[in-house]
Structure formats: C-alpha cells, structure tokens
Amino acid sequence: MSAPTLEIFEAGDAALRAVATSSDVEANWTAVHSLAAWLRTAAVEGIYGAVPTYDSVLVEFDPYVTSARQVRAFVQLGMRQLEYAGTALRRPRRFDVPVVYGGDCGPDLERVAEHQGLEVADVIARHTEKTYIIRCLGAPAGSPMMDGPDFPLPVPRLKDPRLSVPAGAVSVAGRQAVIAPAVAPGGWCVIGQTPLTVLDASREPLVPYVPGDELRFHQIPEEDFTRFAGQFLEARP
C-alpha cells in the first residue's frame, strides 16, 4: 500500500500542518498517525511534539533550535520512509465503557432522538452497537475522539454551550463521539455518563488509551452508577 500524499502548510514560525489529501479517510488517518509516531521515535532536537487528528498532523518545534524549513524537509523524509516501510501502528486494545443514558446523566438524549427521528431506545442501541476506533486525543485533556454512531443525520451542536460538563460525560456532535475525561465547558450533546474515571493527573499515563485503540459502550441502570464509581477505565485483558 502506498501512503497518501501529504500537503504541508506553514502554521506560524513554530509549527506546521501536514494534511493527507487522499479520498480514503482510513488511509489518511493511518498516514498522519504513523507520521506522528515516526516523528516521536526520531526524537529530533527542536521538534517537541506531533499532534495527529483525522487527516492532519500539527508538528510543533522550537525555531531557535531548528527551523520551519528543516522541519518541513524532515517531515517529507518521514513520509518517504513510511512509503517504503509501511505503517506500524500497534495492535489495538479494547475498552468497555459502562454508561447511564438519559436523565441527569444524559440531558440531551431526548433532543438527539427527536432530531434524528428515532426512539430514545434506538439512539442508545445505535450508540452501543458500534465498535469505535479512537481516532485521536483531543481537547480538553486527552478526550478520546471517535467517529460517531450510525445516526441518520449529523448531530447539531448546542446553541448555548454549557459552561461545565462533568467528567465522564458521553457526548455526540456532527459525526463524532467522545467521552469527557475532565470537567470542562462543552457544546456537544450529552447523552449519557460513565461512572468510570478516565483521567487522573497523578497516574501515568494520563489516559489509558492511545489513538487506534477500540472502545465500546454498554448501558447500565442508574442504580449501578455508584457500583462503578471511582474505578478506572482499563483495557480489557
């Protein structure tokens, strides 16, 4: 398999953005994550981070130590390496996430059902029947960004974003799904909440998953919330 072509854009004097431009979204995703992994392994002086998302990777560097021109050349080298070596993303781990849907835990569940023209039970069924691939870690704080459930329509964002969404909130927006690892403002539709702790600043690593890992949601009754509370999200053995 040949890797998709990447287009490189300037993003200031301390970053650049490489975008995979093929029509194959899976190949684009694989390419930008492989490139980010390659950059991390290479650990080139001055390049201190690569943030891959869906079809792009943001490469950040110190322009005192290196320069946009050098980093661009290095990214191009990485792309060529990957064309020959192929991608080596590691074998995915699997996470199971118990969720209390609706009610106080999922204040937007009914609105989402109405907008989709589905019964509430169908929304839950579609949300739980899919195996999600964690596409990238996003804001705020290591959120697992995933492609959304198979809904008929993209889910509109809230007109008035909430000032505070609790940790563990399970949300959807557009064609995406996410879990909130920490309390933060949010404009996505919250359909449920997991009692598991996703992020703890005192633990290493900060969040248990990496891009490429798989995740499934399953419904639990509200009274089981406290039974799981305080447990950490861990990969299935």
Added chain:
Amino acid sequence: MTGSLVILQPGHCVVTDLGRTKGPAFGLPVNGALDQFSAKAANILAGNLDNDPLLEITALDFRMRAVTDLLIAVTGAPLDLTVGGRECPQWEPVSVRAGETVAIRRIRTGLRAYIAVHGSFDVPTLLGSCAPDTVVGFGLKLVEGSEIATQKTTAPITQPHFGLPLFRLGFAAPDFSTHQVIEVTDGPDVEEFGSTAELLFTSTYTVSPRSNHIGLRLGGALPERQTTAEVLSRGVPVGAIEIPSRDELLLLLRGRGVTAGYPVLAVATTRSLDLLGQARPGHTINFCRTTVAEATATHRAACMELERLRTRVNTVFSLLGIGTSAGWRELPAAAGI
C-alpha cells in the same frame, strides 16, 4: 542548602515554567509562562536554567517573605519593586535577606511579572512541567501562608558603597506599551477568508475583558469565512487567529485546547506572543504581515540577546562566587513520550 519563602499576598500568582511541551500529544495545552522572553530573562538573571520553575504574577499586587537569604530577579511588565522597604530595580539580580518582604505593586502598561529565585523551586511536575493546567486540575495553589521550598539559599551580597545598586547588568528591557504591533504569518486556511483577510491588517483591535490565558478576544473589523464546509478537528498552533463568532476575533494563547475545528486565518509569531502575553483589556493591537523566515530571524535575535545576558550574568556570578548553572541552554525535551 535549601531555603524557602512564604507567600504573604498571593494576588494572582502561580508557579510555572516554559510549558508542558509533551502535553499537546496527549490533548493537553502547553501552558506555561505567557511572556516567555521575560520568564527566560528572569531565570537567566537568577543564574537558573531557562526552563526552571518561577513565579508568574498577573495584574494584582503581590508580597512574599524570604525565610532564608535568597537571590531573586524580577522581570516582565513595569512595576514598583521593594525589598525590605527599599526600592529595587527590575531586570537585575536582587539580594534578599532572611525575613525581608519582597513586594510588587502597580503592575502597569503590561499585565504579567516574573520572579525567579536562584536555585529555583522544588515543585511537583506533570509530563515534565510544573505549569498549572486548570482542566486536569494540576498545579500548586498559592494562598496566604503558602511556603515554597527553594533549592538553594544565597548569602546576602553587600555593596560596599552605600546607595549604589548592587548589580548593573544593564539589560535593555523590552518596550511595554498599551498599543502593540503584532507580527503574524498567513495561516494555513487564509484562502478561506478571500479578500476579507486583508481587514486584519487595516483595522485596529481592542483587547476584550473576556480574554484569559487560553486566548485573547479582540474587538474590531472581522474578516469573514467565504466557505461553509465542515472542518474536521485538527491541531491548532499557539498564536492561531480564528473567528469563531461574529463579535470577536480569537487569538489563541498557551492555554489553548490543542484541537479545534475553525479555520486558521493567521498565526502570531513566537516573539509577538510574548507581547500578547502582556496585553491588558483595553489595550489596542495592529497586525502586520511577516514571513516565517523573518519571524524566525526575529525570534533568534531575541534568543541571542538572552544568551549575551547569560554570559554577563555568569561572569558576574562567578566573580562573586555565586554558583551558576552550566552555561548552555536547556533544550526542550525531545519529543519522546
């Protein structure tokens, strides 16, 4: 020998450093000192490594008491600095005796001041940085009475000729002003704004009170996006200028969420970001366009200025017998996770 200091009046003060460069790969903002130039200068003047923990004081008056003898340096926005009631200069090392109070009053023209202490602080880190992160709830909370351990104490350095300042390194502090000219390079999505992108360079913008360490909100004439296609979430650099609403332009600072779905119109240069870290609500800004090559040259010139300062500090400190760090610059951690 370790020392310590006690916070008497915290104002709005945090212990920070140059930022969590390993954070973005985990979806955490880089955070760290908003005016990196002033923060580096403070550490250099205190004989520390650039990235050592130091105090960042925003807007409000601040006081601390030295429990042991300390050597400090204060940089950043113009302010009134007194030690034990004596007026002392900014941008110079200052000797503080045990028991004396260091007071910072009337931070003006800019917004943030930095206090570095020779030997720096022993504080917890997350992913290699002590910079506070409000989202994950990391960072030292400083209140009245908080005691911070320092890794060294420095015996008082006395000046035999009474009344003369102790150090005269003569470092030219940057200009602080209520009007800033901010250099930007074209953003990766500038084409989405068509000809309206030019508005950025012909309008004057005013810093809104809704600004914080995540981003500056700027009122003024707004370029408009000419396309409507949905943008997939992607990494955005610090300094990115976005137009998320019809009211204000958003310029992302170091506390920014790492990913976002708005097109990036322009990106402020590394050197300009230091000036923006000093912008107060009501200050005005004009943008001017530059190239990545010019921005890199400007940044490197500023770094060289700091390197020359380091050389002078090392010379003076070694003559005085103050232990200094090795005279090379601590590079940001390589990208390994």
